[in-house]
Amino acid sequence: xxxxxxxxxxxxxxxxxxxxxxxxxxxxxxxxxxxxxxxxxxxxxxxxxxxxxxxxxxxxxxxxxxxxxxxxxxxxxxxxxxxxxxxxxxxxxxxxxxxxxxxxxxxxxxxxxxxxxxxxxxxxxxxxxxxxxxxxxxxxxxxxxxxxxxxxxxxxxxxxxxxxxxxxxxxxxxxxxxxxxx
Numbered sequence: 211x212x213x214x215x216x217x218x219x220x221x222x223x224x225x226x227x228x229x230x231x232x233x234x235x236x237x238x239x240x241x242x243x244x245x246x247x248x249x250x251x252x253x254x255x256x257x258x259x260x261x262x263x264x265x266x267x268x269x270x271x272x273x274x275x276x277x278x279x280x281x282x283x284x285x286x287x288x289x290x291x292x293x294x295x296x297x298x299x300x301x302x303x304x305x306x307x308x309x310x311x312x313x314x315x316x317x318x319x320x321x322x323x324x325x326x327x328x329x330x331x332x333x334x335x336x337x338x339x340x341x342x343x344x345x346x347x348x349x350x351x352x353x354x355x356x357x358x359x360x361x362x363x364x365x366x367x368x369x370x371x372x373x374x375x376x377x378x379x380x381x382x383x384x385x386x387x388x389x390x391x392x
Contacts, residue, residue: 211253215298217389218325221382224318232301252301298322329386332357336390350383358382 219225237248273281302315332353339349354362361379363372 211255212326214325214329215253215322217329218322219318221325221385222318222321224314228301228318235303236301328357332386333390336387346387350387353383353386354379 216225219228232252236252237245240248269275269278299319302319304312304315307315335356336349336353339352344352358379361375361382363375367375
């Protein structure tokens with residue numbers, strides 16, 4: 211599983227739920243001898259794709275079984291590579307979700323996207339700051355000011371909301387720093 215996906219799912223306390231969801235909706239329906247490859251493909255861990263692999267996986271991306279051979283022949287290698295890469299949103303069957311499930315998975319999806327696009331920058335800033343000898347409290351402030359400022363309380367927030375937001379940001383910074391030191 212990609213590291214940022216794992217970190218995002220853990221942050222959202224959604225990892226077990228997502229793994230169960232993916233198993234039930236994408237993996238369980240395949241014969242046992244195919245499941246290992248399907249798991250690797252769902253997680254983006256299968257670098258080389260055979261035609262039979264594509265026949266197993268492309269239906270998960272919305273390509274009908276009848277059109278797979280034609281699709282493979284007429285699609286550029288770059289487009290195929292992008293299509294066959296791991297995308298969290300492709301693992302969720304959005305049209306089949308209730309309103310409550312949609313809200314839940316949208317929240318998780320936004321954190322998956324945030325970790326995928328922002329985590330490396332925060333990790334790099336952390337490591338550079340640590341290498342030049344900055345203390346951990348200064349590093350935390352820098353991370354909050356540069357990367358987490360949108361989560362901070364505003365003047366319009368009441369005292370309870372402000373405290374909750376400070377606690378949330380503090381928890382997130384500590385979680386990130388702990389992940390960098392793993």
